[in-house]
Amino acid sequence: MAGREREKRTFARVLAGAPELPANVLLVGLRGVGKTVLLREFEQVATGEGWQTSRVQVEPRHNTESALTRLVGELSTQVVERLSIAARLRRLAKDAIAEARGSISVTFDELALQLTPVMRGAEQDIALALFSAAKAADDHGSRGYLLMLDEAQVLRDERTREGEHPLSMLVAAVNGLQGQNIPVGLVVCGLPTVRSNLLRARTYSERMFRGEEIGRLDPSAGRDALTVPFTDAGMRLTDDLVERVAADVDGYPFFVQLWGAELWEAATTAGISELHLDVLLEIEAEIQRRLDVDFYAGRFESLTRAEQDLLMAASACPYPPLRSVDIRASSDKSGANVNVLMGRLIEQGVLFRRKNGEYEYTAPRFHEFLGRRAGRA
Numbered sequence: 001m002a003g004r005e006r007e008k009r010t011f012a013r014v015l016a017g018a019p020e021l022p023a024n025v026l027l028v029g030l031r032g033v034g035k036t037v038l039l040r041e042f043e044q045v046a047t048g049e050g051w052q053t054s055r056v057q058v059e060p061r062h063n064t065e066s067a068l069t070r071l072v073g074e075l076s077t078q079v080v081e082r083l084s085i086a087a088r089l090r091r092l093a094k095d096a097i098a099e100a101r102g103s104i105s106v107t108f109d110e111l112a113l114q115l116t117p118v119m120r121g122a123e124q125d126i127a128l129a130l131f132s133a134a135k136a137a138d139d140h141g142s143r144g145y146l147l148m149l150d151e152a153q154v155l156r157d158e159r160t161r162e163g164e165h166p167l168s169m170l171v172a173a174v175n176g177l178q179g180q181n182i183p184v185g186l187v188v189c190g191l192p193t194v195r196s197n198l199l200r201a202r203t204y205s206e207r208m209f210r211g212e213e214i215g216r217l218d219p220s221a222g223r224d225a226l227t228v229p230f231t232d233a234g235m236r237l238t239d240d241l242v243e244r245v246a247a248d249v250d251g252y253p254f255f256v257q258l259w260g261a262e263l264w265e266a267a268t269t270a271g272i273s274e275l276h277l278d279v280l281l282e283i284e285a286e287i288q289r290r291l292d293v294d295f296y297a298g299r300f301e302s303l304t305r306a307e308q309d310l311l312m313a314a315s316a317c318p319y320p321p322l323r324s325v326d327i328r329a330s331s332d333k334s335g336a337n338v339n340v341l342m343g344r345l346i347e348q349g350v351l352f353r354r355k356n357g358e359y360e361y362t363a364p365r366f367h368e369f370l371g372r373r374a375g376r377a
Contacts (some may be wrong), residue, residue, distance in 0.1 A: 003221025023185025032254035076133035153190035161240025166314035168201040216251030315370035
């Protein structure tokens with residue numbers, strides 16, 4: 001958590017303003033910047049501030065209205081059961097869902113929820129599930145309920161009116177509850193595409209969320225993240241080694257962890273307590289191998305052959321940014337095919353659009369990996 005104190009303080013202030021101000025936070029960043037670790041830390045902050053939470057990593061299989069409804073229902077039920085009032089709430093919620101086709105009011109003691117015909121059935125189901133969790137939290141003496149979604153970029157609405165709209169459904173349900181001062185909050189964490197997905201789902205989502213863009217660590221925090229664990233263990237890293245690692249990792253927390261883990265293993269294996277630059281030079285090849293295997297290869301190999309071919313063509317293009325005009329010149333595919341494949345790579349979380357015709361990879365130094373794979377490095 002080196003260098004993330006500001007984000008933690010901001011999150012605590014957001015929670016302090018609820019329910020009068022929505023307790024919604026949007027965490028956006030590239031892969032490897034520590035979003036998931038920060039989300040877990042946010043959960044600890046929320047728990048310490050008296051909130052009940054559910055944190056889950058969203059998967060592509062959740063990207064339908066019915067699947068997302070089931071997921072939220074399961075999470076809220078777990079909270080209700082954890083707070084020992086599940087039976088009564090589930091029975092009342094089931095009856096309410098069956099009746100929720102007109103304008104109805106569901107009341108639990110002091111908290112009341114108004115469901116209107118504007119909400120569709122799935123939105124009503126999600127609203128009731130979240131309300132049940134919030135009411136359980138309130139009965140328990142907690143401040144409210146937070147739903148925390150990691151890898152949320154996989155949630156996106158289809159463009160046609162008749163298609164699936166799971167993200168729109170979720171945002172509308174949360175917004176409806178918060179409009180009635182129900183103590184419910186939504187923390188959404190994901191790649192940069194999650195921001196545009198939210199805006200397409202509901203234009204007012206821009207006003208709902210406190211946005212936090214998580215980037216690289218500043219040099220001081222990056223050095224602390226590397227050196228403090230060694231210092232605490234009675235080891236020392238020489239200045240030239242620290243400077244070399246700082247240049248290599250470029251402030252990305254995942255890289256700091258990987259370089260640090262390999263240095264730690266080398267030191268403990270050799271039985272030394274002071275690490276010099278020579279130690280890093282000995283293990284650089286293994287670090288690169290692990291980086292390619294653990295961080296990059298899985299993302300590349302999960303793609304279709306056509307998507308892989310396009311990326312290999314893109315590896316010969318100038319970067320950053322990756323320009324669609326350069327890709328078309330480098331690839332033997334038609335312009336229309338390139339556009340389709342670029343769209344699929346965005347959906348897969350490999351690319352994100354900076355502006356029209358310009359793209360960047362979601363994983364840092366992915367372009368270098370493609371170059372190595374193509375034999376250019």
